[in-house]
Amino acid sequence: MFAGCAFQHEKPYPVFAPDMHYNPSLKAQEGPAMRTPPSGTVPRGFRPYTYPNLEAAGKELKNPSPRSKAVFSQGKTLYNSYCIVCHGKGGEGDGSVVPKYPRPPSLISEKIRDYPDGSIFHVITMGQNLMPSYADRLDPEERWAVVHYLRALYRSKNPSKDDFKKAEGYVEEDQ
Numbered sequence: 608m609f610a611g612c613a614f615q616h617e618k619p620y621p622v623f624a625p626d627m628h629y630n631p632s633l634k635a636q637e638g639p640a641m642r643t644p645p646s647g648t649v650p651r652g653f654r655p656y657t658y659p660n661l662e663a664a665g666k667e668l669k670n671p672s673p674r675s676k677a678v679f680s681q682g683k684t685l686y687n688s689y690c691i692v693c694h695g696k697g698g699e700g701d702g703s704v705v706p707k708y709p710r711p712p713s714l715i716s717e718k719i720r721d722y723p724d725g726s727i728f729h730v731i732t733m734g735q736n737l738m739p740s741y742a743d744r745l746d747p748e749e750r751w752a753v754v755h756y757l758r759a760l761y762r763s764k765n766p767s768k769d770d771f772k773k774a775e776g777y778v779e780e781d782q
């Protein structure tokens with residue numbers, strides 16, 4: 608049903624131009640409200656995003672993408688194209704635009720760990736304060752892939768026992 612728009616894996620990732628994102632003079636016009644088309648003008652194939660806040664999105668939205676190698680690697684490519692300049696390679700808020708641009712919060716925090724996938728999807732879709740919306744740059748499938756990648760980033764810094772067990776040579780320790 609979404610053939611032709613939802614699965615454009617081959618499209619080239621645009622070169623990131625930081626000035627487009629954090630020019631403060633653009634902020635007033637860039638709020639999510641301005642992006643909502645008036646009713647009756649929704650283009651074909653465009654599904655309006657209707658979740659009012661990240662709590663609602665977190666409760667109702669489920670990540671439809673599998674946790675497959677392909678999805679993680681897509682998420683990594685997208686993260687490294689769109690998010691890394693502010694959030695940093697490991698998600699710690701130490702991107703290259705900092706400190707010229709205010710340091711964003713860590714994405715490998717317990718707060719984000721405890722967000723449902725839908726809440727993270729909501730922030731990427733709508734933006735949040737200084738964080739721009741990515742709704743027009745990443746299609747939903749791409750946003751979900753980035754969410755999966757953020758989970759992987761978190762686990763890479765906070766490996767679970769299971770992650771260790773998968774590693775070769777792991778020896779169970781008494782706690």
Ligand code: HEC
Nearest residue numbers: 628629689690693711712727730731735736737738741753
């Ligand atoms: C231009 C810099 C910039 C870029 C690029 C950017 N962010 Fe952000 N992000 C921020 C800032 C600043 C905040 C803090 C917003 C606030 O004060 O609420 C933030 C907040 C967030 C949060 C919520 C963190 C929290 O603790 O509330 C998430 C999740 C997030 N960003 C994910 C992403 C992802 C994923 C991308 C790439 C698709 C991305 N960001 C791209 C600047 C950026």
